[in-house]
Amino acid sequence: xxxxxxxxxxxxxxxxxxxxxxxxxxxxxxxxxxxxxxxxxxxxxxxxxxxxx
Amino acid sequence: xxxxxxxxxxxxxxxxxxxxxxxxxxxxxxxxxxxxxxxxxxxxxxxxxxxxxxxxxxxxxxxxxxxxxxxxxxxxxxxxxxxxxxxxxxxxxxxxxxxxxxxxxxxxxxxxxxxxxxxxxxxxxxxxxxxxxxxxxxxxxxxxxxxxxxxxxxxxxxxxxxxxxxxxxxxxxxxxxxxxxxxxxxxxxxxxxxxxxxxxxxxxxxxxxxxxxxxxxxxxxxxxxxxxxxxxxxxxxxxx
Numbered sequence: 001x002x003x004x005x006x007x008x009x010x011x012x013x014x015x016x017x018x019x020x021x022x023x024x025x026x027x028x029x030x031x032x033x034x035x036x037x038x039x040x041x042x043x044x045x046x047x048x049x050x051x052x053x
Numbered sequence: 054x055x056x057x058x059x060x061x062x063x064x065x066x067x068x069x070x071x072x073x074x075x076x077x078x079x080x081x082x083x084x085x086x087x088x089x090x091x092x093x094x095x096x097x098x099x100x101x102x103x104x105x106x107x108x109x110x111x112x113x114x115x116x117x118x119x120x121x122x123x124x125x126x127x128x129x130x131x132x133x134x135x136x137x138x139x140x141x142x143x144x145x146x147x148x149x150x151x152x153x154x155x156x157x158x159x160x161x162x163x164x165x166x167x168x169x170x171x172x173x174x175x176x177x178x179x180x181x182x183x184x185x186x187x188x189x190x191x192x193x194x195x196x197x198x199x200x201x202x203x204x205x206x207x208x209x210x211x212x213x214x215x216x217x218x219x220x221x222x223x224x225x226x227x228x229x230x231x232x233x234x235x236x237x238x239x240x241x242x243x244x245x246x247x248x249x250x251x252x253x254x255x256x257x258x259x260x261x262x263x264x265x266x267x268x269x270x271x272x273x274x275x276x277x278x279x280x281x282x283x284x285x286x287x288x289x290x291x292x293x
Contacts, residue, residue, distance in 0.1 A: 010105040010106075011104055011105045016106060016170050017105060019166050020109045020112060020113070020166040021094075023162050023163065024112040027155050027159050028159075031155045031272065035272050039279045039282075042283050042286060043282065049290060
């Protein structure tokens with residue numbers, strides 16, 4: 001537990017380091033979700049169009 | 054050589070060729086980014102001056118390289134489009150800015166979070182930071198042009214011209230730390246005379262950068278696939 005807290009604290013710079021990694025992670029995940037949603041949406045539209053025909 | 058490439062100018066053939074690459078990219082990207090994170094956060098040494106804050110470098114520098122590489126790619130695709138008029142070139146180029154702007158945003162935010170403990174301020178209007186902010190606005194402009202002139206030949210031309218004009222910012226970003234007195238440190242990896250940072254830091258940085266590069270390729274290829282499907286949908290639905 002102590003080792004974990006030391007790793008989190010990063011010698012007093014934990015806030016900056018973990019915030020940077022947090023922002024990085026959130027933005028990357030949002031980007032991936034956006035790309036996947038666009039892909040799924042157009043696949044759904046094409047499938048719907050093909051069914052209509 | 055160019056004639057051999059002609060057959061891949063067909064978007065459907067292009068997709069068939071790149072799909073297997075796309076799948077390899079995502080698995081390799083996840084593995085390399087995870088490895089880079091573990092090495093960068095827990096195994097690389099702290100810097101003798103900056104201490105633990107140097108760990109921000111692994112996400113900041115890899116994202117910055119990606120933003121710059123993405124712009125160089127857009128530039129070459131735009132020039133190729135204007136020369137050879139293959140629509141596929143501009144179709145690929147137009148799918149890059151949305152992915153690249155996120156990496157530019159990451160670079161600016163993580164740089165700012167690195168700047169506070171290192172320089173004592175989140176932001177300063179120095180040449181490197183300002184030119185990177187301009188890159189963000191150029192990406193925004195390219196996205197707006199794409200959204201405004203969707204499926205329009207004039208839009209393709211406007212996109213290509215703006216990306217070529219905006220390319221002037223790339224050497225400014227790269228050499229800003231040499232041309233002006235900046236708070237930002239000079240280049241320590243891509244520089245004449247080889248990298249000046251320790252191998253223990255260089256290895257996680259290169260692993261992370263390659264992982265981010267593969268993720269970028271995967272996301273852009275997925276976007277290209279969606280863009281081709283969107284055109285297919287538009288064509289099929291307009292026939293009815």
